[in-house]
Amino acid sequence: IYIKKLLYNALKNITNLFEKILNIKSIEKISINQCDLKSCENNGRCTSNIKLINQQYEYFYYKSYQRLIPKYQWNIKCLCLNHYYGQHCQFKQNYQSPCSSNPCSSLERCIDESSTLYTCQCIDEPCNYNEILLENTLDCMNINSPTCR
Structure with a gap:
């Protein structure tokens, strides 16, 4: 600049x-x-x-x-x-996101990786009161909902 x-x-x-x-x-x-x-x-x-x-x-x-x-x-x-x-x-591409079917839990957000692949990512980062930090990652896991990994 x-x-x-x-x-x-x-x-x-x-x-x-x-x-x-x-x-x-x-x-x-x-x-x-x-x-x-x-x-x-x-x-x-x-x-x-x-x-x-x-x-x-x-x-x-x-x-x-x-x-x-x-x-x-x-x-x-x-x-x-x-x-x-x-x-x-x-x-605009004629493209349907793999996230459009809402494949992730309500505690996760869906991220398009490609036209067919997706990743579910925890919404709350850093960890909230009822979550724990998984070892060697920056991911949080809700104690009441173990689907968020």
């Missing part, structure tokens, strides 16, 4: 200087977060980063002012929630 902000500030300063020297407002503005464009659908999480294109620069010359400006590219990626996919999380 530090390098990203440093690069942003350097490019912003160069842009401001060019605008002042040339008395124009047509230089591309670089914003820190390209995700402001709301590019992800279905509650997908957008991530963005700026990538310098190796050893490529644009030469700028105006009167006696010269500058090499690094070329860059924005990379935007959507991290989709379960069962959604696509560049913008716009597609």
Whole structure:
């Protein structure tokens, strides 16, 4: 994040200087977060980063002012929630979760491992008053309900 902000500030300063020297407002503005464009659908999480294109620069010359400006590219990626996919999380998989039949007890939560496998995990961690911690694990077992393991 530090390098990203440093690069942003350097490019912003160069842009401001060019605008002042040339008395124009047509230089591309670089914003820190390209995700402001709301590019992800279905509650997908957008991530963005700026990538310098190796050893490529644009030469700028105006009167006696010269500058090499690094070329860059924005990379935007959507991290989709379960069962959604696509560049913008716009597609939904036709998929039925193995947890949809509620195979776990009321003291457990069902976690999809794949389209056919699931794991039942204790809800209360760390252990509550009526639970014990199983040796060599971080799992709790309810004394009154030994199904939670």
